Amino acid sequence: MLVSAATVWCAALAALSPSSRSALAPPRALVVLAEGAPRTVEVCRSKHCTKRGSAKTLELLQSLAPPGVEVIVADCSDTEHGCFDECTMGPNVRIDGRIINGVKKPADCAALLNVDTPAELG
Incomplete structure (x- = not known):
């Protein structure tokens, strides 16, 4: 499913003019799951x-995380404000x-x- 979504995104992007392309960001799932x-x-x-x-x-991600995926509280002690500095757009998550x-x-x-949403949470 992800491959076909990425293929569709790339095809749509290729059809746009260069100036239009620069104004678009890929859907967040494609950025993370590529x-x-x-x-x-x-x-x-x-x-x-x-x-x-x-x-x-945090609770949702921990409950949905598949084996091998660790969900943690971010250590932002190395940043100026102790966070990702994108406060107005939170909650924020960092992956890779x-x-x-x-x-x-x-x-x-x-x-x-890259997991299905359980029906009880949907």
Whole structure:
């Protein structure tokens, strides 16, 4: 399923003019899942992301994570503000160095992990 979605995205992108292409970002699932399921998923738990629901995001990701995928609270001690510095768009998740914003819904969490959303969470 991911390969066909990526193929469709690439074909659609190729049909656009170069100036239009630069204004578009790939769908977040394709950014994260292009290489398969991530090994470590970090969830920002700064005060701003926490206000926006990162505790629930962390819980959802941990419950949905397949074997071999670790979901952890991000260590942002090396950053100026102790977070991913994208507070207004939280809750934020980092996978393989990329920050994904607004991860709240069960479907968002499932898509990032390349798993199906359980019916009871749907």
